[in-house]
Amino acid sequence: MELNILSQGTELTLDPSVTWDSVIIGGGPAGYNAALYLYRKGLRPLLLVGARGGQVALTNEIENYLGFQSIHGGDLTEEFHQHIIGFEIDLLENVMAESIEKSDDLFKVKLSNNEVVDTKTIILATGGDHRKLGVDGEARLEGKGVSYCAICDAPFFKGKDVVIVGGGDSAVEAAVDLSKWASHVHLVHRSVFRADQVLIDRLMEAENVTYELGSVIQTIGGENSVEYVEIYNKEDDTVVKKETDGVFIEIGQEPRVDLVKDLVDLNDQNQVIVDEYRNTSYPGIFAAGDVTSSPYKQVITAASDGAVAALTASNYIMKMEEK
Ligand SMILES: Cc1cc2nc3c(=O)[nH]c(=O)nc-3n(C[C@H](O)[C@H](O)[C@H](O)COP(=O)(O)OP(=O)(O)OC[C@H]3O[C@@H](n4cnc5c(N)ncnc54)[C@H](O)[C@@H]3O)c2cc1C
Structure with a gap:
């Protein structure tokens, strides 16, 4: 069988006699790095890229990935992709995993092109x-003042006015981070704070932060970029229009767990629970990046997670073969 299959969609027929060491599901930083580490262990992974680059491809400038002062998400995606292709790692693009079944010692992964592949391990x-608010203007102004990642985008709002939506840890942390860049930060949350007290204390210390609880954003407006929000106060039953330059929506993430939700343990946020080695609760299934319970959802942490999951999978395969 040929190495380095650069298949688009349904054109390629895989050799059914091949048993892969690992099927890696996902073509974001976690999946790409897992493929790289397995390959360098002398193993044969099949990387199901899905959408090339994952969330990285949707990002404008990335300024916190070591080695690149500033890089467009599309360019970083290409760096990842070319690195993997350079090593002739087998990958399928635009082919999705549709189901996973255990069969004796192996897993069977059904693909969206109707093929079924056998593998010793899975790296999810x-x-x-990012969870969306679902209000008017949100989708249209995404990347034009609407952001879902304060860690990533805070410096772009230096000296500007921003609104943060949410009341959990990530929203309050975002407000604290943004207070160091923005001229003014206004936090809006529909009920009471759910964040750690230590974060709330820090928020209260920041002089350029205000907040209102019991309120929701109704509309995000602006012609070519965010210019204002309309805030509905549930108690007073009033709507106030507030001018602002940016809206950070920090109301959590929806992990993509459909494939494994009946196989592995999930936490209350629907994330795949992993240990420090990126083992899931199901032997032979490992998970990495934003889909997991590991904290901090970043490109560099996802890539690092992929490496850890791959090294753990490699040890698992070694033990499997010693039996
Ligand atoms: C707008 C935005 C800006 C961001 N900015 C930054 C930043 O500046 N710096 C930073 O460090 N982080 C940033 N992040 C966060 C960062 O992009 C993510 O933390 C990171 O991409 C997570 O990587 P991942 O590999 O876990 O998942 P993802 O990047 O989400 O990739 C998941 C991959 O899995 C594939 N997939 C899903 N289901 C299947 C399936 N069934 N079969 C096959 N493939 C499948 C998808 O197509 C995709 O390729 C940003 C995120 C967003 C949305």
Whole structure:
């Protein structure tokens, strides 16, 4: 069988006699790095890229990935992709995993092109989607003042006015981070704070932060970029229009767990629970990146997770073969 299959969609027929060492599901930083580490262990992974680059491909400038002062998400995606292709790692693009079944010692992964592949291990790196508010203007102004990642985008709002939506740890942390860059930060949350007290204390210390609880954003407006929000106060039953330059929506993530939700343990946020070695509760299934319970959802942490999951999978395969 040929190495380095650069298949688009349904064109390629895989050799059914091949048993892969690992099927890596996901073509974000976690999946790409897992493929790299398995390959360098002398193993044969099949990387199911899905959408090339995952969330990285959707990002404008990335300024916190070591080695790149500033890089466009599309360019970083290409760096990842070319690195993997350079090593002739087998990958399928735009082919999704549709189901996973255990069969004796192996897993059977059904693909969206109707093929079924056999593998000794699975590395799940399916990432997640930022939870959306679902209000007018949000989708249209995404990347034009609407952001889902304060850690990533805070410096772009230097000296500007921003609104943060949410009341959990990530929203309050975002407000604290942004207070160091923005001229003014206004936090809006529909109920009471759910964040750690230590974070709330830090928020209260920041002089350029205000907040209102019991309120929701109704509309995000602006012609070519965010210019204002409309805030509905549930108690007073009033709507106030507030001018602002940016809206950070920090109301959590939806991990993509459909494939494994009946196989592995999930936490209350629907994330795949992993230990420090990226083992899931199901032997032979490892998970990495945003889909997992590991904290901090970043490109560099996802890539690092992929490496850890791959090294753990490699040890698992070694033990499997010693039996
Ligand atoms: C707008 C935005 C800006 C960001 N900015 C930054 C930043 O500046 N710096 C930073 O460090 N982080 C940033 N992040 C966060 C960062 O992009 C993520 O933490 C990181 O991409 C997570 O990587 P991942 O590999 O776990 O998952 P993802 O990047 O989500 O990739 C998941 C992959 O899995 C694939 N997939 C899903 N289901 C299947 C399936 N069934 N079969 C096959 N493939 C499947 C998808 O197609 C995709 O390729 C940003 C995120 C967003 C949305």
